[in-house]
Amino acid sequence: MNQPAIDIQGLERRFGTVTAVDGLDLRVEPGQVYGLLGRNGAGKTTTLNTMLGFLAPSAGSVRLLGLDPLQDDLALKRRLGYVPEDLAAYPWMRVGEITRFSAAFHDRWDHGRVEGLIDRFELPRERKVRQLSKGMRAQLLLALALGHHPELLLLDEAGAGLDPLVRQQWQEVLIEVAQDDGTTIFTCSHLVDEVERIADRIGVLVGGRLVVDEELDGFKARCRQVRLWYDGQDSPTLPPAHATKRDGRSWLLDVRDFGPDWEAACRATEPDRMEIVERSLQDLVVDHLASPSSLEVRS
């Protein structure tokens, strides 16, 4: 097996008495697109900050491209791209200046790629950073993060608040980079739709732990909502689901290990009617945030 692009083992990070990340294991293979989802305060930003070397772990280890973000800081920066949520620095610099400025930090800089993206995004080169819209700043950050052909691209809630047309271009660029450069992409996002489009694998972080960490298709395939009707039975024997609730005259089961066996198990309880419904990723993520599975699931 290749060396993983991201290898986090037993990561803990405490702030005083607060544990922000609580025993996190996470592995992302080279070339994968990984989407990390979770509520504010779930530990996404803390995790990312330890990956970037901004924070030291309280316990556990973090390796990106086989390197330690704290000790191999410079070696890692040459191979890593980072797109933060917003660009706060250098408000006085013009777009054209900041691209030259960024290039100076790297031995290898693909001017053609960056200028091409600036043209494609139609960013005004004469305008100062502080005069750009939030969407334009996000586009500029993405273009700058790609100048040195990073092997790994980290995005932190990046591109939130883009208008639909710009979002479309943004997603195209991410898809192209993953395909053509084989860049591993790790994105922390609230945008479930976007993650569903671009990710191979997703993680759901709750209370500093992953409650979901698996291939997107497999995750969707194993989760179903099953609705069963038993006419005239007040307490039927139901198959054991993650959660069960009564809904009018029917029973609603949140099933997280669905498969052919499940359908058979439902039929064996002789319901008068049954419905098995696929769920959207949005609904599944909300379910898992509200009621995490007790066991971490891996595939």
Next chain:
Amino acid sequence: MTPGLQLSIDPRSAEPIFAQVKRQLKLAVASGRLQPGDALSSVRELAVTLRVNRNTVAKAYRELEQERVVETRRGHGTFVAQRTAWLAEPARLELLTGRVDALVAEAFHLSVEPEQLLALVRERLGRLGEEG
């Protein structure tokens, strides 16, 4: 890809994206918008156009190939396959039976009479013919 073929992806749908791609390509073939021998976009092109992960498109193509809807000619790309009866008729019908059962059950619960259901099926089949 054959010019003008429009696919659309709804990431909010419960249907996985690879299944959406697959279903729409199958419909395009069934309706004659794609004909045997027509070239499909490369995985790369379609992934960028639809803005979805390349593995998603690759999976849709792989399954379409397994179902003999398309064929891959090494070095040349993916093409709509000649329609061949690659399964014996009983097996082909069996593949559809589950879908028909689900449809019949839905119709029952929506109080759609059997004649109405059959008329609807005929109308939709007719529409496929017209599109071609």
